[in-house]
Amino acid sequence: MMKLIPLLVILVFIAISQDCFGKTSTIIAYEVGPTKDDISFFNPQHNVKFNSDPTGVPGLVVTQQLYKSLYFETGVYSDYIGMDMVLLQSADTTNLIFSQEEIQVPLRLQLRQYFFNGRLDFYMSAGTMIVIGNDGWSDLYTKNNKTILTTDKYLNKNNYTLMEFGVGADFFISKNFFIGIKYRYTAGFSTKFDMEYHTQGLDQNNRTDYFVKSNGNYHSFMGSIGYRISWLWNKK
Numbered sequence: 001m002m003k004l005i006p007l008l009v010i011l012v013f014i015a016i017s018q019d020c021f022g023k024t025s026t027i028i029a030y031e032v033g034p035t036k037d038d039i040s041f042f043n044p045q046h047n048v049k050f051n052s053d054p055t056g057v058p059g060l061v062v063t064q065q066l067y068k069s070l071y072f073e074t075g076v077y078s079d080y081i082g083m084d085m086v087l088l089q090s091a092d093t094t095n096l097i098f099s100q101e102e103i104q105v106p107l108r109l110q111l112r113q114y115f116f117n118g119r120l121d122f123y124m125s126a127g128t129m130i131v132i133g134n135d136g137w138s139d140l141y142t143k144n145n146k147t148i149l150t151t152d153k154y155l156n157k158n159n160y161t162l163m164e165f166g167v168g169a170d171f172f173i174s175k176n177f178f179i180g181i182k183y184r185y186t187a188g189f190s191t192k193f194d195m196e197y198h199t200q201g202l203d204q205n206n207r208t209d210y211f212v213k214s215n216g217n218y219h220s221f222m223g224s225i226g227y228r229i230s231w232l233w234n235k236k
Contacts, residue, residue: 029226
């Protein structure tokens with residue numbers, strides 16, 4: 001039910017925008033592309049390989065023209081954070097895994113500039129990203145169950161807010177349909193998660209420490225396809 005709330009907000013926003021801004025343009029777009037999280041990992045023993053591969057993030061956004069080149073945008077994205085920490089050179093093949101699914105709701109202002117009779121536009125955007133996440137989880141996989149995992153510190157915010165800055169361009173392949181590209185950098189100013197673990201053999205030897213921390217910062221590279229409503233080319 002919680003995942004349906006952002007979609008309902010978008011539908012209500014579309015309805016209100018058509019009543020209040022009927023003489024301006026409304027843009028609806030589907031976006032998808034990879035994101036790369038900025039995560040700090042430290043392992044003092046230097047015997048762990050850290051993996052956090054880019055993930056594909058889909059999203060549905062609605063952009064409403066407010067005045068000339070000024071636009072407001074909101075929508076919903078579905079994101080996933082995943083980390084895999086693999087102990088190297090060990091017959092025990094220890095893995096420590098952390099993951100979390102998130103729903104993201106952007107609130108952005110855009111400045112758009114159109115070229116070539118409205119067929120191409122460039123824009124800059126800035127705003128906030130509201131993040132709604134579930135509980136993260138960690139688990140330990142071993143080959144012979146002779147390793148013990150201890151959690152020394154576990155701080156994880158399920159819900160938080162980020163600042164966002166972006167640039168992009170849309171190319172209209174017909175009167176109203178377009179394809180686009182976008183880059184966004186999203187940054188946090190407080191700790192999103194801060195976790196410390198260590199593993200140790202049953203014989204109290206071979207200790208390995210894991211320190212993982214992030215403010216929620218990430219880069220995203222999106223492609224989009226969309227439709228523009230209430231726009232007349234060559235307006236006089």
